[in-house]
Amino acid sequence: HLLVSLCLSPPSYSNQTTSSTPPSSPPSSPSPSCYSPVHVLLLPMSPPLELDYIGLSAAAGGRPDDDLKGTELRLGLPGCESPDRRPVAATTTLDLLPAKGAKRGFSDEVVPPAPVSAAGKDKDASGDEKDKKVAAPPQPAAKAQVVGWPPVRSYRKSTMATTTNQLKSSKEDSDTKQGQEFLYVKVSMDGAPYLRKVDLKTYKNYKGMVVGLGKMFIGFRTGKDGEYVMTYEDKDGDWMLVGDVPWEMFTESCRRIRVMKSSDVIGLGVTRAGVKSKNKN
Amino acid sequence: MPYFPDEVVEHILGFVSSHRDRDAASLVCHVWYRIEGLTRRSVFISNCYAVRPERVHARFPCLRSLTVKGKPRFADFNLVPAGWGASAEPWVDACARACPGLEELRLKRMVVTDGCLNHLAHSFPNLRSLVLVSCEGFSTDGLATIATNCRFLKELDLQGSQVEFRGRHWLSCFPKPSTSLESLNFACLDGAVSANALESLVARSPNLKSLRLNRAVPTAVLAKILTSAPKLVDLGTGLVAQSNNAGALPSLYSAIQQCTSLNSLSGFWDSPRWITPIIHYICKNLTCLNLSYAPMFRTVDLIGTIHQCQNLQHLWVLDHIGDAGLKVVASSCLELQELRIFPANANVLASTGVTEEGLVAVSSGCRKLNSMLYSCSRMTNSALITVAKNCSRITSFRLHICLHGSVDAVTGQPLDEGFGAIVRSCKGLRRLSMSGLLTDSVFLYIGMYAERLETLSVAFAGDSDDGMIYVLNGCKNLRKLEIRNCPFGNTALLAGTHRYEAMRSLWMSSCDITLGGCRSLAAAMPGLNVEVISQADGGANDAKKVEKLYVYRTLAGPRDDAPGFVSIL
Numbered sequence: 097h098l099l100v101s102l103c104l105s106p107p108s109y110s111n112q113t114t115s116s117t118p119p120s121s122p123p124s125s126p127s128p129s130c131y132s133p134v135h136v137l138l139l140p141m142s143p144p145l146e147l148d149y150i151g152l153s154a155a156a157g158g159r160p161d162d163d164l165k166g167t168e169l170r171l172g173l174p175g176c177e178s179p180d181r182r183p184v185a186a187t188t189t190l191d192l193l194p195a196k197g198a199k200r201g202f203s204d205e206v207v208p209p210a211p212v213s214a215a216g217k218d219k220d221a222s223g224d225e226k227d228k229k230v231a232a233p234p235q236p237a238a239k240a241q242v243v244g245w246p247p248v249r250s251y252r253k254s255t256m257a258t259t260t261n262q263l264k265s266s267k268e269d270s271d272t273k274q275g276q277e278f279l280y281v282k283v284s285m286d287g288a289p290y291l292r293k294v295d296l297k298t299y300k301n302y303k304g305m306v307v308g309l310g311k312m313f314i315g316f317r318t319g320k321d322g323e324y325v326m327t328y329e330d331k332d333g334d335w336m337l338v339g340d341v342p343w344e345m346f347t348e349s350c351r352r353i354r355v356m357k358s359s360d361v362i363g364l365g366v367t368r369a370g371v372k373s374k375n376k377n
Numbered sequence: 378m379p380y381f382p383d384e385v386v387e388h389i390l391g392f393v394s395s396h397r398d399r400d401a402a403s404l405v406c407h408v409w410y411r412i413e414g415l416t417r418r419s420v421f422i423s424n425c426y427a428v429r430p431e432r433v434h435a436r437f438p439c440l441r442s443l444t445v446k447g448k449p450r451f452a453d454f455n456l457v458p459a460g461w462g463a464s465a466e467p468w469v470d471a472c473a474r475a476c477p478g479l480e481e482l483r484l485k486r487m488v489v490t491d492g493c494l495n496h497l498a499h500s501f502p503n504l505r506s507l508v509l510v511s512c513e514g515f516s517t518d519g520l521a522t523i524a525t526n527c528r529f530l531k532e533l534d535l536q537g538s539q540v541e542f543r544g545r546h547w548l549s550c551f552p553k554p555s556t557s558l559e560s561l562n563f564a565c566l567d568g569a570v571s572a573n574a575l576e577s578l579v580a581r582s583p584n585l586k587s588l589r590l591n592r593a594v595p596t597a598v599l600a601k602i603l604t605s606a607p608k609l610v611d612l613g614t615g616l617v618a619q620s621n622n623a624g625a626l627p628s629l630y631s632a633i634q635q636c637t638s639l640n641s642l643s644g645f646w647d648s649p650r651w652i653t654p655i656i657h658y659i660c661k662n663l664t665c666l667n668l669s670y671a672p673m674f675r676t677v678d679l680i681g682t683i684h685q686c687q688n689l690q691h692l693w694v695l696d697h698i699g700d701a702g703l704k705v706v707a708s709s710c711l712e713l714q715e716l717r718i719f720p721a722n723a724n725v726l727a728s729t730g731v732t733e734e735g736l737v738a739v740s741s742g743c744r745k746l747n748s749m750l751y752s753c754s755r756m757t758n759s760a761l762i763t764v765a766k767n768c769s770r771i772t773s774f775r776l777h778i779c780l781h782g783s784v785d786a787v788t789g790q791p792l793d794e795g796f797g798a799i800v801r802s803c804k805g806l807r808r809l810s811m812s813g814l815l816t817d818s819v820f821l822y823i824g825m826y827a828e829r830l831e832t833l834s835v836a837f838a839g840d841s842d843d844g845m846i847y848v849l850n851g852c853k854n855l856r857k858l859e860i861r862n863c864p865f866g867n868t869a870l871l872a873g874t875h876r877y878e879a880m881r882s883l884w885m886s887s888c889d890i891t892l893g894g895c896r897s898l899a900a901a902m903p904g905l906n907v908e909v910i911s912q913a914d915g916g917a918n919d920a921k922k923v924e925k926l927y928v929y930r931t932l933a934g935p936r937d938d939a940p941g942f943v944s945i946l
Contacts (some may be wrong), residue, residue, distance in 0.1 A: 152653060242862070243455060243456065244454030245454075245781050246454055246812075247836075249454070250455055251453075251565065255646070256721070286622075286624065287623075315805045323664075332650070
């Protein structure tokens with residue numbers, strides 16, 4: 097009840113001078129049991145310096161010293177009075193001055209020895225970060241999935257689930273293709289009203305494939321030989337120019353083929369010279 | 378005041394548009410109450426059960442625009458069982474009788490049936506705007522009736538709603554020879570769409586500024602649409618990917634270059650990575666970009682795109698963007714006001730998306746940030762303290778660490794200090810959603826410093842009743858308190874007995890309250906509806922734990938449409 101009434105008038109905290117009673121067992125591990133209600137009740141008993149809320153809020157207006165105080169949220173956090181914590185806390189907050197650059201601020205932090213063994217002294221920022229991330233304190237044991245956590249709207253969940261399924265099923269398709277005796281891929285040609293399916297395993301090299309495809313689309317080639325560019329979609333979904341990689345690698349990664357008119361390719365930023373040199377190869 | 382004729386007061390109040398200002402004006406004196414009530418054209422009802430529709434119409438006979446919200450927000454995360462309520466029917470009924478001149482209707486998280494839409498369509502010939510956010514219960518047949526009968530419709534927005542697919546014909550039902558459509562959003566629609574109908578609709582809608590397609594619209598159709606509507610300002614693409622129509626992509630590329638007014642882009646369902654260069658054509662003008670439904674875009678694609686969007690103000694992406702991507706955002710998008718990072722895979726317990734580094738980077742670079750939703754795999758107090766210093770203008774801060782109860786990733790401490798710094802520095806903070814390991818201390822900070830806080834969402838936090846008590850005693854402007862899985866019991870619940878009437882609602886699920894505590898609250902405050910939602914049969918004795926509690930103030934008394942699993946105490 098005492099606590100409730102105190103909360104109603106926060107400014108009165110700063111007028112209280114009382115003896116501070118350190119908690120009986122300084123917490124040394126991050127387990128939640130350290131933060132029991134007993135510690136919370138000790139809050140109003142702390143020395144006024146730390147509880148000078150009014151002074152601290154004025155500090156938000158910007159002198160560096162006050163900023164320091166402002167970042168030092170040692171406002172009666174249960175357990176902060178214990179000696180082994182205090183120096184750590186001080187260095188923590190010291191390094192957060194904006195002058196050092198916010199990006200580096202927290203990576204310069206001296207890591208308290210208890211939770212993390214390795215890091216701390218190393219001043220190299222990236223090394224620090226790597227060490228910290230590797231030697232991070234163990235999180236609470238992995239909890240079972242709970243309903244509605246993380247909070248993602250069910251609409252988003254169902255949309256992403258559909259996409260993930262499609263991704264998975266397309267990956268599975270291409271994976272199962274590898275081990276089989278045929279490798280059918282769709283081939284589309286600009287200007288042709290329909291696509292064809294072709295078994296890449298029937299060809300031994302690029303030349304064979306080009307000749308074979310030429311025969312397949314013989315009625316639809318409205319332009320001359322030099323006016324087509326052959327592209328393919330690989331496993332990652334990227335559109336690549338046919339011919340760059342060895343044939344075997346090509347058959348393994350090709351998912352579909354598109355024969356484009358070179359005029360379209362030019363529109364996408366490739367110069368005429370670029371097209372011609374590719375076609376000569 | 379008595380010297381002013383009513384017409385003068387009426388004229389002056391005509392300039393006051395915000396509903397909060399109008400609420401305040403209506404409290405000045407009886408004369409102002411009456412005049413304000415007679416002249417208010419836009420009414421916002423934040424809880425459909427807080428007041429009877431008839432009463433709204435009696436007080437505001439001239440209303441032309443009505444916004445009603447239904448279910449509690451945690452319904453979005455499947456915490457509210459189906460059939461709970463929030464039917465739009467009583468509202469549409471009352472409106473049809475009292476206010477046939479209705480022009481705008483906006484519903485959020487409500488159940489809207491086809492019958493209701495039919496009623497709407499036939500009752501409001503002047504309807505200009507129908508917005509159904511996260512609603513459910515209707516089908517494409519209902520949309521067809523709206524399209525057919527509301528001849529002056531300017532805006533039809535189905536954002537996030539669940540619509541049952543019963544055919545493609547609805548798009549053809551819009552008026553001919555031309556429509557007044559300015560905004561059409563059917564991105565959430567499952568099911569095919571008639572390409573011809575869509576193309577013809579766009580061609581006969583000269584005022585169309587905002588169009589959001591669903592994923593069934595193929596690239597070729599999108600290209601045609603853009604060619605016939607180059608003045609579009611906001612576009613939600615359909616399925617932009619390779620198609621059998623080999624000429625589709627090049628036409629899309631050339632069409633999008635003509636859209637010089639386009640400043641808002643979304644969609645990209647299932648789009649493969651190589652699509653991103655399309656966006657580059659309009660990067661310079663983009664102010665809103667939503668790529669949060671494109672899980673195939675990798676960090677490098679996102680970086681390449683975002684780096685060119687120097688005018689971006691709103692960015693929604695998946696956590697694929699990574700810390701590296703966020704650093705690019707920080708250096709390129711200096712005008713950014715709102716950032717939302719969503720988890721790419723919500724079912725994975727520990728994702729590897731973004732960390733505290735990205736958050737700090739963005740806060741240092743994007744000084745105009747005022748709204749953040751950040752889904753990450755880890756966080757530290759010092760990062761939050763830095764963010765608090767850099768972005769003191771934040772009004773909405775939502776942090777979701779994917780593993781609930783996560784500690785500071787570096788020190789192993791709870792995240793109290795970090796959130797404490799946020800509420801202390803961000804004096805204008807109105808909305809806060811927290812995660813990670815949090816003790817009662819963070820609630821003490823919130824109670825002390827978060828003076829402007831209106832919405833607080835808490836999960837898996839606190840140690841004892843004190844936490845909730847601090848908040849109830851401290852945050853004078855609190856309107857919505859949503860709590861799940863916290864160790865708050867009856868003492869905490871009852872500590873706020875006299876606060877709840879000043880708030881819109883309280884939600885508590887998986888806490889330590891019992892039926893006895895809820896009954897005490899209901900007995901003490903007849904102006905509140907204390908709803909206990911439980912699906913397990915069990916005794917009705919006072920010691921029984923209450924799984925879900927929803928408390929809200931109301932002038933309407935206990936609602937009469939409560940299903941069996943809801944008991945109103």
